[in-house]
Amino acid sequence: MAIHVSENGMIFNIQTPNTAYMMGVADKKYLGHLYYGKKIESMNAKYLMRWNYDPHEKQKNKIDCIDRFYFEYATFGVGDFRDSCLRVRSEQGYRVCELVYDGYEIIDGKPAPSGLPGTFAGEGSGQKAQTLVVTLKDEVLGLKVLLRYSVFEDSDAIIRSVVAVNEGKENLYLEKILSACLDMDQEGFELVTLHGAWGRERHIASRKVTEGKYVVSSLRGETSHQAQPFLALATHGTDQKHGDVYAMNFVYSGNFIAETEMDYNESIRMSMGIHPDGFEWVLEPGAAFETPEVVMVYAAQGLGQMTRIFHDLYRNHLIRSRYLHRERPILVNNWEATYFDFDSDKLVAIVKEAKALGIEMLVMDDGWFGNRNNDECALGDWSVNEEKIRGGLAALVDRVNAEELKFGIWFEPEMISPDSKLYREHPDWAVQMPGRDIGMSRQQYVLDLTRQEVVDYIYERVAGVIRSANIEYVKWDMNRPVADAGSMTLGREHMGEFMHRYMLGVYQMQERLLRDFPDLLLENCSGGGGRFDPGMLYYSPQIWTSDDMDPIERLAIQEGTAMLYPLSTMGAHVCVCPNHSVGRVTPLETRANVALAGTFGYELDITKMTAEEKEKVISFNRQYHQYHALMREGNYYRIASYRENQMYDCWQVVAPDRSETLVTYVQVRFETRRKSARLRLEGLDAQAQYALAGTDEVYAGELLMQAGYLQELIFGDYGSRLLHFVRR
Ligand code: DGJ
Numbered sequence: 001m002a003i004h005v006s007e008n009g010m011i012f013n014i015q016t017p018n019t020a021y022m023m024g025v026a027d028k029k030y031l032g033h034l035y036y037g038k039k040i041e042s043m044n045a046k047y048l049m050r051w052n053y054d055p056h057e058k059q060k061n062k063i064d065c066i067d068r069f070y071f072e073y074a075t076f077g078v079g080d081f082r083d084s085c086l087r088v089r090s091e092q093g094y095r096v097c098e099l100v101y102d103g104y105e106i107i108d109g110k111p112a113p114s115g116l117p118g119t120f121a122g123e124g125s126g127q128k129a130q131t132l133v134v135t136l137k138d139e140v141l142g143l144k145v146l147l148r149y150s151v152f153e154d155s156d157a158i159i160r161s162v163v164a165v166n167e168g169k170e171n172l173y174l175e176k177i178l179s180a181c182l183d184m185d186q187e188g189f190e191l192v193t194l195h196g197a198w199g200r201e202r203h204i205a206s207r208k209v210t211e212g213k214y215v216v217s218s219l220r221g222e223t224s225h226q227a228q229p230f231l232a233l234a235t236h237g238t239d240q241k242h243g244d245v246y247a248m249n250f251v252y253s254g255n256f257i258a259e260t261e262m263d264y265n266e267s268i269r270m271s272m273g274i275h276p277d278g279f280e281w282v283l284e285p286g287a288a289f290e291t292p293e294v295v296m297v298y299a300a301q302g303l304g305q306m307t308r309i310f311h312d313l314y315r316n317h318l319i320r321s322r323y324l325h326r327e328r329p330i331l332v333n334n335w336e337a338t339y340f341d342f343d344s345d346k347l348v349a350i351v352k353e354a355k356a357l358g359i360e361m362l363v364m365d366d367g368w369f370g371n372r373n374n375d376e377c378a379l380g381d382w383s384v385n386e387e388k389i390r391g392g393l394a395a396l397v398d399r400v401n402a403e404e405l406k407f408g409i410w411f412e413p414e415m416i417s418p419d420s421k422l423y424r425e426h427p428d429w430a431v432q433m434p435g436r437d438i439g440m441s442r443q444q445y446v447l448d449l450t451r452q453e454v455v456d457y458i459y460e461r462v463a464g465v466i467r468s469a470n471i472e473y474v475k476w477d478m479n480r481p482v483a484d485a486g487s488m489t490l491g492r493e494h495m496g497e498f499m500h501r502y503m504l505g506v507y508q509m510q511e512r513l514l515r516d517f518p519d520l521l522l523e524n525c526s527g528g529g530g531r532f533d534p535g536m537l538y539y540s541p542q543i544w545t546s547d548d549m550d551p552i553e554r555l556a557i558q559e560g561t562a563m564l565y566p567l568s569t570m571g572a573h574v575c576v577c578p579n580h581s582v583g584r585v586t587p588l589e590t591r592a593n594v595a596l597a598g599t600f601g602y603e604l605d606i607t608k609m610t611a612e613e614k615e616k617v618i619s620f621n622r623q624y625h626q627y628h629a630l631m632r633e634g635n636y637y638r639i640a641s642y643r644e645n646q647m648y649d650c651w652q653v654v655a656p657d658r659s660e661t662l663v664t665y666v667q668v669r670f671e672t673r674r675k676s677a678r679l680r681l682e683g684l685d686a687q688a689q690y691a692l693a694g695t696d697e698v699y700a701g702e703l704l705m706q707a708g709y710l711q712e713l714i715f716g717d718y719g720s721r722l723l724h725f726v727r728r
Pocket of ligand 1: 547
């Protein structure tokens, strides 16, 4: 199908519908990178091997050759002085690893990673996949390394992962094992990344690539608010429609490193994987270690095309929830409405109002369990507080269901409060190091999820609550990073495995949750958007994007998030004004129009809204039902960015059959004597006519795309419009 190998087995050409990735074996020894870009069928690419030195010189100067070679998977210690992907320590303390080509295998389908999230071929949907496994060996260490490259017949992404197997007789110590590496010529690249903080996650940043290294990473035990496991190298001048883009995104939710390094020879190495700091994995004889996957994308037509490749891949081959293609219930979450100050009557009052407005689910947030009346206590005590929830959880859920609303609930399963029954009973369950005070964050500790008994206990408590009532949605929160990374039971040899084992514990719990409650709608969250990554998407079709719901702050947050992730994955709610994070006052319509770009809901006290506001809420909910399928399944185009033009933001979603498109325009600032904004739409049928809903205006598709739609300026700041064009 898609993977071709030359007759002598020395050249590989991995093809996707529009791209090709080529590698070859130099001197029957080293696996080198040859080409990545637009599709080519030819196998005759050996001349591209950067191994063109005089054979005689090669003997005398092996290290000079190696230091300039384009390795498919670079190792530490043999003379490639750029940052490596693999650093292995032997029992004797040596850190040299030289991987030599040993063979390959092509398998139909795609291996499922064990204990980790990962992409898959659509079950029963005829979506075929193929995987190339190249075997490399270091005979001295007794180490076998499998490089895996998988492709799906409907996607331009390539999925990479690595398996290390100890075939020797002594322990090996993996100090660093990344998932992917890409060596290329530095062709004037700019590097695009996503950065932020709590309340302003995933802002797009870019800079010229120059000599040296640029590192994006997290050591927080989560992908984090601050960083995103994503890198894109883009040729100079790349925009939404033009330019070559080479991107990587990591299917993992813990510590990661993503790096580019430009060396003295004007070549560039891009790599990604588990962060090596603090990491060490003991590989016993016969044991294997499997890395998480990296999704690698090449797009010849700019960042917009890269975005759509990621979106389609994640929708078709990563998110496995039953809700993926289903309309998600419009929810009201009580967090910013009540914080900890609620009881069942208050919630039922919200529910009655919600029903009248067309809202479909109540999510009871933090504060329903133990004696949790503030954020200083009770995490880990997962039993309902009957002073607040009188008559118990099932009674409350019955009251909610009687109003025809679904019920969802908040948990923070990975945490333990020092002031909790659980901590008093099991102080050793907290992540800690003997003799040191445990560092607090949000007045809580982290549970040691490297211990199976802790995972089992917490899982059973969470599952018990879910079983006790008709709970249809869970918000899984995580409100602090992991520090003091130590376990009371892991032991000296294995302590370096802590951070990765912690993630395996989280993944195991979410896996069990989905297995035991297949109809549950899971939404991941981490103090807002601190763990918005492909790893989490495997388990939950939606993730809370940010605690900052101000629609103007959300423009940059959602622009950056949607650069990688489908709109249907972004939790987005209408907030109260002044906004609780930034104090801004914005029109209710704009708050709704921005939230409509994600999984829609409200996070304010709807019982306090005026009659006029309630009327508007009813119409927003109608719009949500009208547009959700389009938002969920459509192709996304970024038309303009407030970040760049400092005036307005605009995005567009087009139905796969091009029959309709919804354009969202948010005008952040109004200025006098400015001409109307020209919105050049994309993805339409050039020959078709499109009617603008709510008007008698009709436009040719080609005009909307070439000349653009002229959006009159809206008087005043923070105005917005939804423009719905329907093919006639
Ligand atoms: C952080 C989340 O992002 C909020 O939505 C809310 O659930 C709080 N945690 C509750 O503690």
